[in-house]
Amino acid sequence: MNKEDLSFKVRQSTEINVNECYQCGKCTAGCPVAEHMDLRPSIIMRMLQSGDAVAEEEILRSLSIWLCVTCETCYSRCPMELDIPKIMDYLRVRSYNEGKVHRDARDIVTFHKSFLNTVESNGRLHEMGLILDYKMHSGNLFQDVMLAPEMFSKGKLSVFPERIKDLKGLSRLFKGQTKNNKS
Numbered sequence: 001m002n003k004e005d006l007s008f009k010v011r012q013s014t015e016i017n018v019n020e021c022y023q024c025g026k027c028t029a030g031c032p033v034a035e036h037m038d039l040r041p042s043i044i045m046r047m048l049q050s051g052d053a054v055a056e057e058e059i060l061r062s063l064s065i066w067l068c069v070t071c072e073t074c075y076s077r078c079p080m081e082l083d084i085p086k087i088m089d090y091l092r093v094r095s096y097n098e099g100k101v102h103r104d105a106r107d108i109v110t111f112h113k114s115f116l117n118t119v120e121s122n123g124r125l126h127e128m129g130l131i132l133d134y135k136m137h138s139g140n141l142f143q144d145v146m147l148a149p150e151m152f153s154k155g156k157l158s159v160f161p162e163r164i165k166d167l168k169g170l171s172r173l174f175k176g177q178t179k180n181n182k183s
């Protein structure tokens with residue numbers, strides 16, 4: 001394993017050795033979104049093993065890493081107990097930091113950011129804030145708008161957020177995280 005290989009960096013960051021994968025395919029067979037992926041989980045593992053720079057670039061530019069919903073089905077099925085969702089997390093951060101996000105994943109990235117914005121503001125998720133932030137930044141103003149009345153009537157959406165007490169502590173945590181992601 002070369003120090004410049006993506007698999008080496010994956011191992012450094014996640015302590016997972018992708019060379020332990022023996023391509024049984026159980027991860028892909030159980031993945032609920034595999035049929036929509038451009039690179040299926042077991043293929044990503046194989047491409048990481050190859051150490052091929054072109055394959056690594058393809059992984060970082062793939063849609064698959066953004067479609068993974070971290071359900072952990074692959075992890076629970078893997079006979080080698082390889083934590084693929086953790087690898088996907090690492091790949092997403094790399095892809096984002098290197099400006100390689102797949103064009104069809106932009107709304108997913110916007111959703112991730114809106115989620116973090118609302119957690120950073122309140123210390124917990126505020127669904128209404130998340131929806132408004134996402135709509136403002138994605139431009140998808142009317143997407144799913146017909147669901148709102150029913151969600152309101154069932155008490156699933158509250159207008160005002162509940163906030164935790166230690167927002168300053170949370171702010172320090174977010175600042176530290178941003179610094180780590182950039183380094």
Ligand code: SF4
Nearest residue numbers: 031068069071072074
């Ligand atoms: S964690 Fe991701 S890759 Fe694994 S089964 Fe779930 S969606 Fe698929």
Ligand code: SF4
Nearest residue numbers: 021023024025027078
């Ligand atoms: S289930 Fe595990 S060993 Fe099998 S292909 Fe997937 S990652 Fe590799």
